[in-house]
Amino acid sequence: MPQHDVFELLDLSPYFNQDGISSDEDRTDGDFAGTGRTYPAEDLPSSNSIMKCDDVLFSFPDKRNGARNIVSLEGQRIQVPGLPYESLHLLGVSGGTSLEDTVRFLFSDGVSEVAFLGLSSWRRGHDLKYGERVAIQCTGFHLPARHVYTDKLDLIYGIWMQTVPVRSCKPLVTIELPYNPGMHIFSMTLRRRATSNCGVGV
Numbered sequence: 001m002p003q004h005d006v007f008e009l010l011d012l013s014p015y016f017n018q019d020g021i022s023s024d025e026d027r028t029d030g031d032f033a034g035t036g037r038t039y040p041a042e043d044l045p046s047s048n049s050i051m052k053c054d055d056v057l058f059s060f061p062d063k064r065n066g067a068r069n070i071v072s073l074e075g076q077r078i079q080v081p082g083l084p085y086e087s088l089h090l091l092g093v094s095g096g097t098s099l100e101d102t103v104r105f106l107f108s109d110g111v112s113e114v115a116f117l118g119l120s121s122w123r124r125g126h127d128l129k130y131g132e133r134v135a136i137q138c139t140g141f142h143l144p145a146r147h148v149y150t151d152k153l154d155l156i157y158g159i160w161m162q163t164v165p166v167r168s169c170k171p172l173v174t175i176e177l178p179y180n181p182g183m184h185i186f187s188m189t190l191r192r193r194a195t196s197n198c199g200v201g202v
Contacts, residue, residue: 008081008190009050009059015076016061016068020184027142029065032184033095033122036144039159043138053135053161056089058187070186073101075179078188082108082171086193088115088164091135092185093122098129101178107170115164119183123155132160159186169193 020032023041030038045051045060047067052058061069088103100118107113118130123141128134136159166172172190 006192007057008083008085008192009057010078010080010188010190011059012061012071012078012185012188015071015078017074018070018072018184019066019068020070021063021067022142023063023065024142026065028144032070032141038142039157040138040140040142044136044159051135053089053091053133056161056189056191058089058091058135058161058189060091061186070184071177072181073177073179073183073185074181076177078175078177080172080175080190082173084169084193084195085166085172085190087166087191088175089189089191090162090164090185091159091187092119092162092183093158093160094119095122095182095184097121097182099180099183100130101180101183103164103178104176105166105168105172106174106176107168108173109170111168111170112176113166113168115166117162117164117178117183119162120160122159122184123157128160130162132162135159135161166190166193 019030022029022038041063047062098120120128138157
């Protein structure tokens with residue numbers, strides 16, 4: 001896992017279970033939302049590169065044909081270094097309508113906490129429902145047929161950044177995702193907590 005000062009960029013490759021990106025040369029590769037639609041690789045960062053949204057660093061997945069590059073949420077338990085963190089940042093979307101659920105943070109002493117997770121649809125109008133930031137904006141989407149199009153001009157396709165606070169100062173060891181396959185995550189980064197931000201008994 002790459003370390004960049006205050007950030008822990010998580011390696012999600014063992015958990016990727018979906019190919020949702022296709023190149024212009026082969027739009028039959030992958031299926032993001034169950035309808036053959038995929039993200040255009042040409043609109044996205046380079047494979048396995050480090051990208052930035054606001055001040056947060058992310059590791060973008062492999063977008064080559066045939067590569068799995070998205071976590072469709074099916075109750076995965078993501079193992080993380082056992083350190084105190086103040087927030088989880090993720091690049092994610094919902095495939096159809098906007099969806100909400102919870103994630104569970106498990107700490108080294110066996111205690112856990114539950115946090116709300118909301119992800120807006122990958123195509124949006126003017127606002128993101130859960131206060132996300134636009135991390136990547138795309139020109140449209142791919143279909144297996146030989147054209148790119150956005151079906152309505154007032155819709156924008158992209159990938160959003162969501163932030164989930166971690167309340168406890170205890171060392172975090174596992175992030176447990178919900179079973180909600182309509183929610184999709186491309187990348188996850190933890191922000192380390194400064195020890196000065198921890199109160200007694202937290």
